[in-house]
Amino acid sequence: MKSPYECPVCGYDALLEPPADYNVCPCCGTEFGYHDLVHSWSELRANWLAKGANWFSSYTHPPYGWNPMRQIQALVGLEVLRVTKTDSSVTELRAEKTTVAA
Numbered sequence: 815m816k817s818p819y820e821c822p823v824c825g826y827d828a829l830l831e832p833p834a835d836y837n838v839c840p841c842c843g844t845e846f847g848y849h850d851l852v853h854s855w856s857e858l859r860a861n862w863l864a865k866g867a868n869w870f871s872s873y874t875h876p877p878y879g880w881n882p883m884r885q886i887q888a889l890v891g892l893e894v895l896r897v898t899k900t901d902s903s904v905t906e907l908r909a910e911k912t913t914v915a916a
């Protein structure tokens with residue numbers, strides 16, 4: 815079953831816990847309620863990307879075929895979608911993401 819929680823920093827969409835209450839994203843390592851008190855999600859995202867967008871957790875392994883750039887594109891694309899509401903490439907990304915997850 816697919817997790818309902820998505821990391822607002824890196825776009826990892828299989829969080830086991832909501833992005834709050836000191837839960838840590840296994841992908842980007844953001845500790846919610848701690849790191850995001852000091853920095854905005856977009857700042858944390860920029861930091862993660864600047865450090866090479868590496869997988870954070872040594873306990874949770876990345877999904878098969880994990881691609882941080884595609885993950886970020888899907889996340890940022892959805893943000894763009896909320897603002898502009900018209901971008902066919904966003905729809906394509908979303909469709910691609912669904913195919914990968916299935």
Ligand SMILES: [Zn+2]
Nearest residue numbers: 821824839842
């Ligand atoms: Zn994350």
